[in-house]
Amino acid sequence: MKYSELKSYVPAFRPAILVSRLISFRALRIARFLSLVVATVSVVLIVFGKVISFMPSGFAGILHRPLQVLAPYFFESLLLSIFVFLIIFMTTSFFNSYYFLGLDNGLRRVKRFGTYPKISYEVALLVSGSPDDDLILGFLESPYGRLAMKRAGILTDEFRDFLSKRRHKIDPASLEISSEQTLGFATYAFGLYEKDEEFSKFLFSKKIQMEDFRNILNWIDRNITEAKKSARWWSRESLGKIPGIGRNWAYGSTYILDRYSRDFSTTAFFRDAGLGRDDRRPEILELEAVLAKDREANVILVGEHGAGAMEIIGHLANKIEEGNTQPSLENKRVVLFDSTLFVSTAGNKTAFERELARVLNEAVRAGNVIVVFADLAGFISSAKTLGADAMAIMADYIATPNIQIIAVADPSHFHESIESNSAIMELFETIIMKDTRDNAVIRVLEDACIREEYRYGIFFTYPALRAISDSAERYFPSGVMPDKAIDLLSEIAPAVKSTGGTIVTADDVLHMVESKTGIPAGAVGKEEKARLLNLEKVLHERIVGQDEAVVMIANAMRRARSGVGNRNRPMGSFLFLGPTGVGKTETAKVLADTFFSNQHTIQRLDMSEYSTDDSLQRLIGSADTNHPGTLSSMIRENPYGVLLLDEFEKTSRAVLDLFLQVLDEGIFSDMHGKAINVRNMIIIATSNAGSDLIWDIMREGGNLETEKVRVLDALIKSNVFKPELLNRFDGVVLFRPFNASELQKVASLILLRLKQRLSEKGIGLEINTALVQMLMNEGVDPKYGARAMNRAVQDKIEQIIARRVISGALKAGSTLTLTEKDFANGV
Structure with missing residues (x-):
């Protein structure tokens, strides 16, 4: 549709536009x-x-x-108020006759001023208020344009500054917008966006990309449509929601079932739960199709808790109540069976079997009941504790067309208790609820945030919703989407309100996430910026040599913190190869203490303990023994930090294969099939494999950086690591043995740590040449590297200190100075 044609439809709306400009509808x-x-x-x-x-x-x-005297005045005021009401009613009705045009997407076309308008009222309002030479100005200064900018998180001063500085304007003659149905607000506004390159660049500079702006416009357009549908109470859709009188009189009553159940259509929680779940539209349609079958029309919904099973059922119940479902489902009642109440009331096997048969008989006689079991596996298990077989009782009833069952089960219980039971699987069809995609999650959040806005008097920007969706998926491993995103949204709203804020931005969301998880998620502060930009220098204060490892780690940390890294993998993954005592494990500890501000964020596994056939089950858990798994529990409890895998080469092949997935996707599944998220971890694997070859290269005077391929080829040929596993790491680092000057620096660092430990007890330590030289003489061992120094400190220096403290010669407040004579005497 060209702009000239679009503009030709505006006169059809001119009376309503004039009314809207002359009269305040709020008044x-x-x-x-x-x-x-x-x-x-x-x-x-x-x-x-x-x-x-x-x-x-x-x-x-x-x-x-007095009342008799005032009666004429009361009558006059009644007539006057009726007159005013009628005037208002007629004015509103006149306006609505134009306002609702296009609501039915062209199915109900109304002729106005000799033409059939192909645009909505909102588009007519925008075009009529836009100068022909500046369509973007007309859009941005309109109520709808200002709302779009506010949703985008762009201030009025910012877009007006853009308007004053831009160089080019859209030529209306070149504007052409395609639309198969009535041209609505979102389509028109997005057409302007596509045509105006300066406007799109301005939005991009504000971190609003094309898809974001499209979603913002669709969000506003959807709210406009919903408001129109709500205001048009006389429409078939609105009137259809009013239940008919005696609609269920043709069906039997269910007095016994009603004791143990709640009706979805009359319970506010379930009625509202089904609203705004277009993200589950495929599952809703599949559920409806299965239930519409002639026989064995029963369903098991399989999904994690919070995946939206009850919302799907609530949506279907709403459709049935409104008469918008398939004919075979009309007049059906959807009821939630309270299995906990039923089992506790029955108390024993005989009562359980008798009462369950009565409930099912009653539902079959009624002929229009769909019974929902929120936890079918739990109900079957509870029946077994009473000695009853619930499915054996239910089987004959379920097979009839007069009763239908919707069961809900989480994946672990489904695989353990239901899938292996052929009797159950023959009677039910299974619907697997998949994870909700990002755009669908944001769509759910758009509907959910409207309720929070009314409740707290705040305003959510679209970037805030995007940050909620991203953060819920990235930083909160437990739970499923969109449930955990909705929970986060519900927490943010009162938090922002409590601080006096009225607009929720992406920064508000990230600060909330940071306070809840301890994970840096917000904007990089001055101190953190300085630390990140100089991370190599900071790390080298405690790591001697090993430049390649330090540079790799620093780069990975900057990528992760800036958000440019791959979010579907761990923050960083490295394999440290080298002899014992050259700083592989120490580097991981320094990273945890420096970047994560706490050495306790390091989770350490000695992989030599996982070399047997049962190692994989010990790490991820076993369904047979119900053992949760060391690695699974470790990541769930501490999802952010450093995962150190010592002696990685000694673990079993099955465990190495597990880490192929972990390094590539950042997730793995535990014994119950639940996803464990390791995308907020730095994974460092250490190995002594190839140490002999590294020593040979160093003795030959070779360069480890140029000889790295030779070392890795040797590991692959000796079947220590698969090439695909080595390729999964962000970096494989060769740690070389320390030279003499580096060993002296290591000695100073070890003594400095000892000095810090003594200072906590109020004792000082002078680090002098004699002390350093003693460590160099006693603690240098080419085979064990710096570890020999740690033993020398323990056996020589700490032994002297311990004797003097116990004897009383060394007390708090004093400073210890050791000489060669002290080491010779050992006191």
Whole structure:
């Protein structure tokens, strides 16, 4: 549709546009309310005056005279208020006759001013208010344009500054917007966006990409449509929601079932739960199709808790109540069976079997009942504790077309208790609930945030919703989407309100996430910025040599913190190869202490303990023994930090294959099939494999960086690691043995740590040449590297200190100075 054609439809809406500009609809609503109040009060007073005229004298007699005198005024006020109400009603009706045009997407076309408008009222309003030479100005200064900018998190001053500085404007003659149906607000506004390159660049500079802006426009357009549908109470859709009188009289009553169940259509929680779940549309349609079958129309919904099973059922119940479902499902009742109440009431096997048979018999006789079991596996298990077989009782009833069952099960219980039971699987069809995609999650959040906005008087920007969706998936491993995203949204709203804020931004979301998880998620502060930009220098304060490892780690940390890294993998993954005592494990500890501000964020596994056939089950858990798994529990409890895998080459092949997935996807599944997220971890695997070859290269005077391929080829040929596993790491680092000058630096660092430990007890330590030289003499061992120094500190220096503390020669407040004589005497 060209702009000239689009503009030709505007006169059809001109009367309504004129009314909207002359009259405030907020004032009309207030006037309508006041007229109704005045009319009601007038009627009450007129009736009261008539009633007291028949009452005996006394107090009534005192009021009778004044009311009789004022009666004409009451009658006049009644007529006046009715007149005002009718004027308002007719004005609103006149406006609505234009306002609702296009609501049915062209199915109900109305002729106006000799033409059939192909645009909505909102588009007509935008075009009529836009100068022909500046369509973007007309859009941005309109109420809808300002709302779009506010949803985008762009301030009024910012977009007005853009308007004043731009160089080019859209040529209306070149504007052409395609639309198969009535051209709505979102399609028109997005057409302007596509045509105006400066405007799109301006939005991009504000971190609003094309898909974001499209979603914002669709969000606003959807709310406009919903408001119109709500206001048009006389439409078939609205009137269809009013239940018919006696609609269920043709079906039997269910007095016994009603004791143990709740009706979805009459319970507010379930009725509201089904609203706004277009993300589950495929499952809803599949559920409806299965239930519409002639026989064995029963379903098991399989999904994690919070995946939206009850919302799907609630949506179907709403469709049935509104008469918008398939004919075979019309007049059906969807009820939630309270299995816990039923089992506790029965108490024993005989009562359980008898009462369950009565409930099912009653439902079959009624002929229009769909029974929902929120936890079928739990119900079967509870029946077994009483000695009853629930499925054996239910099987004959379920096979009939007069009763239908919807069961809900989480994946672990489904695989353990239900899938292996052929009797159950023959009667049910299975619907697997897949994870909700990002756009669908944001769509759910758009609907959910409207309720929070009304509740707290705040305003959510679209970037805030995007941050909620991303953060819920990235930083909260437990739970499923969109449930955990909705939970996060519900927490953010009151938090922002409590600080006096009115607009929820992406920064508000990230600060909330950071406070809840301890994971840096917000904007990089000055101190953190300085630390990240100089991370190599900071790490080298405690790591001697090993430049390649330090550079790789620093780069990985900067990528992760800036958000440019691959979010579907761990923050970083490295394999450290080298001899014992060259700083592989120490580097991981320094990283945890420096970047994560706490050495406790390091989770360490000695992989030599996982070399047997049962190692994989010990790590991820076993369904047979119900052992949760060391690695699974470790990551669930501490999802952020450093995962150190010592002696990685000694673990079993099955465990190495597990880490192929972990390094590539950042997730693995535990014994119950639940996903464990390791995308907020730095994974460092250490190995002594190839140490002999590294020593040979160093003795030959070779360069490890140029000889790395030779070392890795040797590991692959000796079947230590598969090439695909080595390729999964972000970096494989060769740690070389320390030279003499580096060993001296290591000695100083070890003594400095000892000094810090002594200072906590109030004892000072002078680090002098004799002390360092003793460590160099006693603690240098080419085979064990710096570990020999740690043993020398323990056996020589700490032994002397311990003797002096116990003897009383060394007390708090004193400073210890050791000489060569002290080491010679050992005291």
